[in-house]
Amino acid sequence: MKKLFFILIIYLTYISLGLPDSLLGVTWPEMINDFPVEQSAAGLISMAVAVCTVISSLQTPRLLKKIGTGNLIFTSVLLTSVGLTGFSLSQHFYFLLIAAIPLGFGAGAIDTSLNDYVSVNLEAYHMNWLHAFWGIGATMGPLIMGFTLRSQFSWRMGYVIIAVIQMMIALVLFLSLPSWKKDKEVQTGTHKESFSIPALIKDRGILYSFLAFLVYVSLEGTVFLWGSTYLITTKNLTPSTASFILSIFFTSLTLGRILSGFVTFWLSNQKMLYVSFGILLLGIIAMMFGSTALLYLGLGLIGLGCAAIFPTMMHETPRRFGEAKSSSVIGVQIASGSIGITTLPPLFGVLFQNISMELFPVFLILLTLMLSVLTVRIEKRTAADH
Missing domain, CATH: 1.20.1250.20 (MFS general substrate transporter like domains)
Structure with missing residues (x-):
């Protein structure tokens, strides 16, 4: 209790x-x-x-x-x-x-x-x-x-x-x-070591992990920032309808994290990531080519696909890189995510404005594929190290 x-x-x-x-x-x-x-x-x-x-x-x-x-x-x-x-x-x-x-x-x-x-x-x-x-x-x-x-x-x-x-x-x-304070090793951090960023990124696996967090949080931030604009300008929806559909993304993101907690009893973290990437791609494609009900389904699947990615990548950190490094690696992973969401979604917005808003789902697909490749590279690198 x-x-x-x-x-x-x-x-x-x-x-x-x-x-x-x-x-x-x-x-x-x-x-x-x-x-x-x-x-x-x-x-x-x-x-x-x-x-x-x-x-x-x-x-x-x-x-x-x-x-x-x-x-x-x-x-x-x-x-x-x-x-x-x-x-x-x-x-x-x-x-x-x-x-x-x-x-x-x-x-x-x-x-x-x-x-x-x-x-x-x-x-x-x-x-x-x-x-x-x-x-x-x-x-x-x-x-x-x-x-x-x-x-x-x-x-x-x-x-x-x-x-x-x-x-x-x-x-x-x-x-x-x-x-x-009951767990003194965790409380005092005596099992931890503090590593500088240059020392960390000498490990290719850790470097790929930093990039993966930057890419994922940028993807999520791009949906936050430009999802409604895409639905209004490209799918010709009213602002109120676009806001409602985007709210489905947030709802499925939260409910998906609750659901994925139960799914982890049957799926490993690695399998969970690959299933999530698949669901995410299906959602983006449904949004890209769909209308009416398919748009609702698409945003729902995008939220469901995103749900487990960040927490699963985070939970994998000690297994991939060791508990001694985990707090240092997690610190830079979160920093990478903050840099990503601050810089890339606004930059994408400039491109959407000057070229076409129809690039929105294309960029989401590219980011998802980059994330998949980085995940495979991380697994190969950490498997080789072990």
Whole structure:
């Protein structure tokens, strides 16, 4: 029972990671009324969060060694609460950029340390369910903000409410610190080593893994950013219909992670990845050539195909590269993903705008094929090393 309660605390922490992630996009149309900036200025805030997330992810292995997993996660959730409170109090745009700093630092450390802990200590189904709870948090954030705005409160109150929720989760984590300390090897990080990026990428398998995370998160981010635009401009759907169809992607992504947790009882991580790539390709092709019902099916299959890829690749890290390296490798994997989602989807947008939006599914297919090739190369490399 104690172990179950502890696992639920880990899941709760991943809800806290998801809560702020989707807030800025839904709140910015309201926020901009309080700040004399262009609509595109939201990109600066996103970039500030992303840069801090990358820095934090890369520094997490050292912090784990110094203060341990429990203390780091507690401190990081507290930092996200501080960042969200800063958003609610900001009277000038530059204060939003300052508030983005603790938000990014907290997110990077939570993501890296929790993924490392679960990949080393828990089974594959826990990793899938962990990332499903991120989806629950990412869904709850806009719902809380939407309810706040419909109740005639300011967007600032929405940020306050979510900051308070983060503070309450931090309190739960503080009270659970003795549970983290029971496993002293994991808690203190004494079994870990801190590796520099040049030292890591000397291993071709690790280099391929970094590229795989960059490609996958870019693929997911491209669907997030340009899915609705593709459906509206190429499939001639109304904005409301396109938004509804895209919501099917998010729903199937979250439900798929819950389902894939059960599937891991029958399929190995490697087989799970190849099945996911197949489902993903089917979904992209259905969306590319379909209309009406096939579009719904296509986006649903794309979400289902994506569901297990990130958590499965993450859970494979200790097996592929060893537990001593796992926190360092996971830190750079998460940093790679952050770099990918910050750079490639906007770059693709420029190409779509200047050439044709019909390239959208073509790029998704290319990214999926690249991911498949990288996965095969990683497996061959790690098999040779063992």
